[in-house]
Amino acid sequence: MEQLKPPGALNLEGNLSENWKEWVQGFELYMTASGIEEKSGKVQVATFLHVAGIEARRVYNTFTIPEGDKEKLDVLKTKFYEYCEPRKNLTYLRHLFFTRSQGVNKTIDSFVTDLKNKAKNCDFNELTDSLIRDRIVCGIRDEGTRVRLLRETDLPLTKAVDFCRAQEISSAQVSMLKNPQADEASVHTVHKQSGPRRKRYGNKKTKQPQHQPNNKQPQARQNKLLLVDCRNCGHEHVRNSVVCPAFGKECHTCGRMNHFANLCRSGNNSHNNARQKKLHTVGCDESYSEDLFLGTISSTGARDNEWFETLQFGDQFVKFKLDTGADANVIPKRVMD
Incomplete structure (x- = not known):
């Protein structure tokens, strides 16, 4: 039992009553496990004072203990109990x-x-x-x-x-x-394509080492079968209208819900063209590695359920819509000027 670690020093700050109870419990376990409780009272008292630390020994020096009781561990423990217990708040x-x-x-x-x-x-x-x-x-x-x-x-x-x-x-x-697959790590990914950019939503599986069998291939194949090319938003996602980005959105072409204007099947494209605004300039920053495709820029009247806030730029106040979730925002040139 030479490698048995004794408890730390007795903490005489803070809640003394709680500190004493926890420390003396650990000390008694140490005495039993190390076999010191079978030795003489003098050895037990010396072990107690050594393990308790320098602050406890300073408190011990203030005790008045009869000469015949100085080698009794129970007397020493009683003295420290009386010292710590009255200080319980x-x-x-x-x-x-x-x-x-x-x-x-x-x-x-x-x-x-x-x-x-x-x-x-x-x-x-x-x-x-x-x-x-x-x-x-x-x-x-x-x-x-x-x-x-x-x-x-x-x-x-x-x-x-x-x-x-x-x-x-x-x-x-x-x-x-x-959610039986809650323990599987998955992240949303954005795949690059030539031409107009589309977001592809799916599970990104961790690449398996070649020397290990991939036990998740059947599940990955099943997840792939659940993905569909949505005719309402143009994205690929699971067959569920709630996760569709177009769900709850109003079409600017026909005025109906749950699909985007660029995928509207009503054929009334003239209404959409009438709402398009003319851009002063569309520039391209060659230093930025990602390209952003803007399919449609349109103007719609604010609805009651939309959230706007007015911010000040210099001496001019501009009304902004908060947290649109868009990849990019376009503002008129007159605001920039």
Whole structure:
């Protein structure tokens, strides 16, 4: 047991009562595992003072211990207990308990364990279980679970914990049923093409080493079959109208919803041409490696559900639409001047 590492020095700052309880527990485990508890009292006391550190030894020098008790470990531990315990700030410890909440990544079991450890130092006595239950109801992360717990008129601690644990497991299972491939890494990609640029939405699979079998090929083939060339937006995406970029958009040619004007099948292109504005100049920056294709530039009246903001450029105020999601924005030359 020569490689057994003892606990660190006793921290005599902050919450002394909590620091002492944690340290003496670690020290007793070290004494048992190392076999020192089988040795003489003089060796045990020396080990205690050595492991506790220089600050603890300075406190030890202030104790009044009879000569016959200086080699008794229990007497030494009692002296340090009396030194640390009266300095327990009960108000602060209870504040830590009552403000405890379940973190974003903390499970219900770890949350309950944390509350029970905090409650040990709060002297709640017979109210311990009921106050832990109340803190679970108030501090749990899921709002739906909190509502269900508040409906219960008779809710013991064990029932509250079991219900929260069952709710946590079922939520995880539902999430897996909705998205069984959630653990697969995927990113949206933009593929280059000659001519007009089109965004291709799909899953970018991590390239497999040639010496390893690619077990995801059947799944990749299935995902490829789900992609379609959309006639409403001109992009390639899964067969689902919700993910289509044109979904919810109004056509500037026919006025109907859910397709772009450049793919309008009504044949009324004259209406679209009438709305096009003349550009003063269209320049190309040779230093920039990417080209951007502008298919249509049109003017539409602002609708009530659109969000605009007026910004000041020098002494001129210009009205902008916020967060359009476009790859590029075009403004009149008179605004630039």
